[in-house]
Amino acid sequence: MKVLDFLLRTRGRQRLHWTDVLTYAYLFVGLFMMFAPVLWLVASSFKTESAIGQFPPTFLPYSQKTVSVAGHEKPLPLFIVTLDGGQQREMAQVNRIGILATMVDAANAQDSMQVNINQRKPVYELKFAWNNYTDLFGKFTFGTYLWNSVFITVVATLLTLLFNSMAAFALSKYRFKGQKTVFLLIISTLMIPPTIILVPVFLVINQVGLLNNLWGVILPAVATPTGVFLLRQYMLTIPDELIEAARMDHASEWRIYWRIVLPLSAPALAVLAIFSVMWRWNDFLLPLIVLSQSEHFTLQLALNSFQGELNTQWNYLLAMTVITLLPVTIVFAFLQRYITTGIASAGVK
């Protein structure tokens, strides 16, 4: 009830103020623009291939009802036939030649008749084509793609957290010559678009021999200026006295980092983890140039390769897209509160 009260709050006491109307209109338009394509995608991913191509399109996955009839191996499609007298009758179609179709009564296979195709209408039912999803796991090397994506995302995120936090720790808690310069250098790399360094990165990866190796995608992406900046700003808020206390407590610099600074930076680390998962999972360009053999493809690359030149299996493509969206959505849903709190507190000071 409270949630509803909150959602339905208005500026006007009794009636809607004109700003309320405007706000709601704006929000609904925004919601529609952002969410409708996603909903359409999810709904369509449950359609059979023929239902996707159907015109006019339907939002929900309708497909023609079928019925099994004695004497026929495959289930037959069901139609409603309008008889000459105006009566309507549900019949299954055995075959169709030209404009004439042979229809039978589903219950009585002997009762057949010839019907003009204009006199019958297909019977639709709501049917989710789960096999779009289940086929994926068997039909293609989907499992490999999924594993590749998960491996790259998880390992790259862990390494990103580790290395960025170490850099941030040094930049925020140690005083050394050139500290500012180093920090500025790191930050300034934010201004270099990734496309510009794509060729050099490729050359380096090639020279190191990491082409067609998942590590070739992981390693170049580990050090991120955004991550260093975010964590440094957060670590600046950790009081120096804590670190001095730990130092007096006989803690080595590594232990100070591992036992004191890291746990206290958890909110900022969560933010960076979310970002990193999104970046790595959705990354397309780097995997595209590094991984050329299909057994090393990530989901994003696989999605791309699904669009053949001559033939695209839309139902599988859509199902795969939904699966690709899921992890990021889940991660975001669970950790989004850290994004707001983390960014807010990382901005202070």
Add this chain to the structure above:
Amino acid sequence: MSTLELRSIEKSFDQTQVIHGIDLEVKKGEFVVFVGPSGCGKSTLLRMIAGLDEPTAGDLLIEGLRVNNIGAADRGCAMVFQSYALYPHMTVFANMAFGLENARVPRPEIERKVQEAANLLQLNELLQRKPTQLSGGQRQRVAIGRAIVRNPKIFLFDEPLSNLDAELRVSMRGELRELHQRLAATMIYVTHDQVEAMTMADKIVVLRAGRIEQVGTPQALYDTPDNVFVAGFIGSPRMNFVPSSTASQDAAVRAALPPDAKQVGIRPEHWLASSEGLGLAISVLGSEYLGAQRLVLGRLSDGTRIEMLMEGATEPKAGEIVYMTPHPQRWHAFDATDRRIHRSHA
């Protein structure tokens, strides 16, 4: 035997020198308080002893060993910070055990030591709590407990009571004294509060602008301050300073006043009633009732403001003239360089 020795310690931050050559000896088991106004370098001095800052020049010796190049962890000091600096993500137990874990003390011994310290500080009930769930006084005790478990040669306290409310501060003062006696440990305590210094210290080190003004027992500082600064800093309410020309209006002072005296210092509690012609004429400006006593505010003939502590019964009216004379043994004369002139009777 001295536990700690400072030999002409100096400290500069960039171009500014904050400590100007300090020599000091601290004996084993002593409770030494560094006191001085803010910015006098007392915290810097403590941090240098702890090993958190490095002296620019001079030698620092702990138990006869030069420790300038030894890191904070290996000097055998434990520090209680002003903000307590408890690790917020660890329980009280983990906070106290952290130092021992780092020193690779076996687990059963860690438990025993933490338990002992917890008993001593009445923290048993709180061992599984996080610092945020504790009150100020409890946090303070955890911070002290964290220092105790490591059994340090020297305890260092950096204004540990300044975050507590007045009542708690007084009781913690007593607890700290008691702890000092029980552990028989060497303690160095930094504060800007001279009352804290007076009530707790075996030995007070008064600092000003990076120099030691005077070292001595609380009583020595109170009775025989070396100079105007110490005289004014120690004791509350503050000592009154009267130019000697005005002070010599008093017959007794005039008779005993050293020739090179520039000003005379009289503590508010050291005034005696006198009579016209003998004592100093003070016009009363007002008074504050303190219960047992009354703090009377007055003005001398030359406009110098004077504070006097009087027995509470009679209330001098504002505008009234009272005649007072300094207690013959308790007033001090200071020369032109603000140093105290030794008077034969004192």
